[in-house]
Amino acid sequence: MNVRIPRAAVMAVAGLALAAVGVIGSAAVENRGVVEAQEFAAGPSISMIDTRFFPPQASIPAYTDVTISLHNMGVTQHDFVIPALGVSSGSYMPGTYGSVYVYAEPGAYEFLCSIPGHKEAGMSGVLYAS
Numbered sequence: 001m002n003v004r005i006p007r008a009a010v011m012a013v014a015g016l017a018l019a020a021v022g023v024i025g026s027a028a029v030e031n032r033g034v035v036e037a038q039e040f041a042a043g044p045s046i047s048m049i050d051t052r053f054f055p056p057q058a059s060i061p062a063y064t065d066v067t068i069s070l071h072n073m074g075v076t077q078h079d080f081v082i083p084a085l086g087v088s089s090g091s092y093m094p095g096t097y098g099s100v101y102v103y104a105e106p107g108a109y110e111f112l113c114s115i116p117g118h119k120e121a122g123m124s125g126v127l128y129a130s
């Protein structure tokens, strides 16, 4: 399993680099066929940029364990929180990467940066599960 996870990660990164948000789902399906040990579907990649998230809207499949990839492209610390789902990434220093796991029933869920003042400055968005 330890051997397979890096390969899945590399494939997921390659898929994310090439695919728009709407296409990532199919890339995840292909990855699953190749890498048996992968338990989470590769979901959208969201960048944290000072005072906003990009993209500000993203979609995931409902009732599915999904990985949302995060990248702080800003010059200050940010985080990624989905209050309604109890998801909190913890702080990301500028230039750092990571991910959070999400499982959701169908619906629209606000995500935001919880660092004081950042949501008010524009760091929020909506994650759609369907």
Ligand SMILES: [Cu+2]
Pocket (backbone or CB within 6 Å): 051, 077, 078, 079, 113, 114, 115, 118, 123
């Ligand atoms: Cu922030």
